[in-house]
Amino acid sequence: MSTNTNISSETDDNVTTPLIQRPTRHRYTLYHLSTFILTFVSYAMLHAARKVFSNVKSTMAEEWSPVANETIRPIKPDNIWNQTRLFNSPGDATIFLGVLDALFMFSYAAGLFISGIIGDRFDLRIVLCSGMIVTAIVIFLFGVLSEWLHIYKAAWYISFWILNGLAQSTGWPCVVAIMGNCRGLIFGIWSACASVGNIFGAALAASFLTYGYEYPFLVCTVLLICCAIICFFAIIPSPADVGMEIKHVNTSTEETTTRVNDRETGEETEIIVKTSESTATKPITFFRAWVLPGVAMYSLCYACLKLVNYSFFFWLPFYLHAKFRWQESDADLLSTLYDVGGIIGGIVGGLISDLAGLRSIVVVPALLTAIPMLFVFSGLANDKTANGVVMTVTGVFIGGPANMISAAITADLGRQEILAASDQALSTVTGIVDGTGSFGAAIGQVLIPLIEKRWKDWRFVFYFFVLMTFVTCCCILPLFIRECKIAINKIKTRYAAHRQRNYDTI
Amino acid sequence: MMKFSIISILFVFINGEFEMKNLCTDRNATSKSVIDYCKSQNGSLEFRCCFLSNSTNILAIDLTEMHLNKVPDLIEFTNLINVTMMDLRLNPQLKSSDKDDFLGMKYLDYLFLPEQYSCPGEKRIWQVINKTTDPIGIVCMHQKDFCTNSTDTCIEPNSYCVSNGPNHFLCLCKNGYYGYKCLRYGQFRIGIFFGISITVTVILSILFYVTQRRHVKKD
Numbered sequence: 149m150s151t152n153t154n155i156s157s158e159t160d161d162n163v164t165t166p167l168i169q170r171p172t173r174h175r176y177t178l179y180h181l182s183t184f185i186l187t188f189v190s191y192a193m194l195h196a197a198r199k200v201f202s203n204v205k206s207t208m209a210e211e212w213s214p215v216a217n218e219t220i221r222p223i224k225p226d227n228i229w230n231q232t233r234l235f236n237s238p239g240d241a242t243i244f245l246g247v248l249d250a251l252f253m254f255s256y257a258a259g260l261f262i263s264g265i266i267g268d269r270f271d272l273r274i275v276l277c278s279g280m281i282v283t284a285i286v287i288f289l290f291g292v293l294s295e296w297l298h299i300y301k302a303a304w305y306i307s308f309w310i311l312n313g314l315a316q317s318t319g320w321p322c323v324v325a326i327m328g329n330c331r332g333l334i335f336g337i338w339s340a341c342a343s344v345g346n347i348f349g350a351a352l353a354a355s356f357l358t359y360g361y362e363y364p365f366l367v368c369t370v371l372l373i374c375c376a377i378i379c380f381f382a383i384i385p386s387p388a389d390v391g392m393e394i395k396h397v398n399t400s401t402e403e404t405t406t407r408v409n410d411r412e413t414g415e416e417t418e419i420i421v422k423t424s425e426s427t428a429t430k431p432i433t434f435f436r437a438w439v440l441p442g443v444a445m446y447s448l449c450y451a452c453l454k455l456v457n458y459s460f461f462f463w464l465p466f467y468l469h470a471k472f473r474w475q476e477s478d479a480d481l482l483s484t485l486y487d488v489g490g491i492i493g494g495i496v497g498g499l500i501s502d503l504a505g506l507r508s509i510v511v512v513p514a515l516l517t518a519i520p521m522l523f524v525f526s527g528l529a530n531d532k533t534a535n536g537v538v539m540t541v542t543g544v545f546i547g548g549p550a551n552m553i554s555a556a557i558t559a560d561l562g563r564q565e566i567l568a569a570s571d572q573a574l575s576t577v578t579g580i581v582d583g584t585g586s587f588g589a590a591i592g593q594v595l596i597p598l599i600e601k602r603w604k605d606w607r608f609v610f611y612f613f614v615l616m617t618f619v620t621c622c623c624i625l626p627l628f629i630r631e632c633k634i635a636i637n638k639i640k641t642r643y644a645a646h647r648q649r650n651y652d653t654i
Numbered sequence: 655m656m657k658f659s660i661i662s663i664l665f666v667f668i669n670g671e672f673e674m675k676n677l678c679t680d681r682n683a684t685s686k687s688v689i690d691y692c693k694s695q696n697g698s699l700e701f702r703c704c705f706l707s708n709s710t711n712i713l714a715i716d717l718t719e720m721h722l723n724k725v726p727d728l729i730e731f732t733n734l735i736n737v738t739m740m741d742l743r744l745n746p747q748l749k750s751s752d753k754d755d756f757l758g759m760k761y762l763d764y765l766f767l768p769e770q771y772s773c774p775g776e777k778r779i780w781q782v783i784n785k786t787t788d789p790i791g792i793v794c795m796h797q798k799d800f801c802t803n804s805t806d807t808c809i810e811p812n813s814y815c816v817s818n819g820p821n822h823f824l825c826l827c828k829n830g831y832y833g834y835k836c837l838r839y840g841q842f843r844i845g846i847f848f849g850i851s852i853t854v855t856v857i858l859s860i861l862f863y864v865t866q867r868r869h870v871k872k873d
Contacts, residue, residue, distance in 0.1 A: 228813075
């Protein structure tokens with residue numbers, strides 16, 4: 149990573165540091181493919197469970213309350229229209245559901261830190277599978293059992309949804325760590341799993357909602373358990389387990405002690421760069437993971453970005469309904485387009501940065517492009533096509549970097565050379581970055597309705613998004629500047645080498 | 655103490671019984687409209703109430719001079735469900751409560767009311783409204799279907815309107831829809847779903863285990 153080793157061409161010409169771990173030769177085997185698919189599907193399924201809740205919310209609000217008294221005449225018969233199961237009106241129920249969301253995000257964020265630590269210490273396969281099974285059970289209790297047994301209690305819903313947040317947090321650190329062990333795979337495409345999960349969850353909800361809101365939850369439960377079983381029998385957390393060599397490109401083959409001055413954390417670290425054999429791996433401590441170069445900075449940056457990404461994605465249907473009076477199905481479709489944009493952005497961004505070898509020079513311009521897009525979107529008229537197009541493009545430029553940071557960059561941070569090769573850090577680092585990000589998203593969930601209520605205008609929400617995007621850029625500005633210099637140097641040297649070759653041939 | 659409670663419970667029961675019968679067995683019917691109507695329908699007059707030969711439900715009832723405060727409702731007097739004519743005149747203390755009065759009396763075609771009580775729903779609900787002189791009151795004739803004559807009926811989706819007495823209606827679920835607020839449609843095929851998912855899980859697990867994890871070296 150460009151953050152840690154400042155042994156760039158300015159200081160030391162002997163050590164040519166590849167800034168991203170790129171294996172010299174990719175050897176894709178069946179293990180790589182099955183790991184890709186299994187981790188992809190596992191995390192998509194976990195994310196789908198979350199999205200199902202978002203999409204059945206309005207139906208749940210209806211089921212929990214009597215009919216809103218809009219007409220003068222109350223509607224009879226009472227047992228069809230007027231049972232007060234939990235709340236007095238759908239409006240109250242909606243507020244409660246918003247509270248549930250915020251609680252979920254906070255518990256998810258807290259759980260991420262814990263799960264990251266756990267993932268580095270135990271078998272990733274077991275942590276992932278048990279997380280999926282606990283999620284399945286909790287979802288069943290939350291959505292299915294409560295409806296079948298008519299248990300309408302706020303305490304029930306709150307406690308199980310918090311448990312859900314903790315259980316789901318095992319997913320991301322584990323899958324990133326498993327994928328990170330299998331090096332050489334296309335992270336950009338893989339990082340689309342969250343968005344694919346969203347789309348799948350939306351499809352699930354739409355298909356099974358007519359039978360009753362508990363059926364999407366039931367389907368999710370069963371699918372999660374099936375996935376957990378398949379993963380238990382199938383996932384190989386690390387190619388070393390089956391005796392495959394680890395494709396690990398080292399910084400240099402000499403055993404030298406070099407003083408590295410990391411400008412950004414200000415510490416001088418002594419690293420012993422050596423050819424590494426896979427020795428017994430030991431997990432990194434939580435605090436050492438925090439002080440790894442780049443982790444703190446990317447964590448903060450991801451907090452701001454995930455705030456925008458999540459709030460945008462989550463409040464979008466509500467905004468469209470409030471401003472344009474769109475139907476829920478149309479609004480949901482549009483947020484799916486945002487997801488699609490995120491997928492495209494993540495894949496393209498991941499590939500470009502893989503080829504260029506530098507991450508932040510892709511992230512920062514994308515975010516800066518997103519700022520005018522947000523302004524455009526806030527001023528759009530009530531036109532479905534225009535909104536759809538702008539939505540997709542915004543998704544590319546905000547969701548794309550978000551996907552990149554949460555997957556590819558996190559994996560880079562967790563595998564950087566400053567770690568002795570025996571350190572298991574990937575899961576912990578993933579937990580830290582995503583945990584901070586999720587805290588940011590949780591704060592956003594609480595802030596957005598407050599902002600909207602205070603200024604009574606959705607434009608201020610968009611200004612807030614713009615501000616947060618800008619702060620994100622500022623957070624990675626030092627890194628961006630450094631990478632720009634490296635890129636320029638690379639181009640110069642390549643151009644010089646090319647010219648040299650031309651002279652030689654003459 | 656026990657004796658007192660037992661006696662009071664018994665008293666309540668008996669009173670309840672009497673309540674049911676009290677509507678009819680107070681005295682003979684005096685309202686000419688009820689008597690004439692009963693004769694024309696070949697029913698038999700039993701004190702105040704007119705019964706058809708093969709039914710325990712009241713066809714027409716004469717409730718004049720009963721010192722009623724409120725209209726008798728179907729919850730208390732279930733055999734009023736098919737009543738076609740009701741005479742409530744000469745009840746000066748009768749007060750209207752729009753929400754519950756005449757709820758469920760779908761077949762009420764002739765309603766005689768004291769002068770202080772206007773026809774529920776007025777011309778929207780009744781085809782003919784006239785004043786009567788002997789005794790003094792109002793007659794409301796021929797209920798219109800509430801649903802076809804009103805705009806603010808069942809706005810909730812998947813429900814349709816059904817009349818439920820003068821100025822009352824029910825919103826029932828349309829065909830195929832059921833459950834609370836008619837939100838549900840169709841039946842989830844649990845059997846098929848579980849069958850398919852379990853089969854696929856078993857097959858994939860075996861497949862993956864054989865090709866993948868079997869090679870894991872335990873160290």
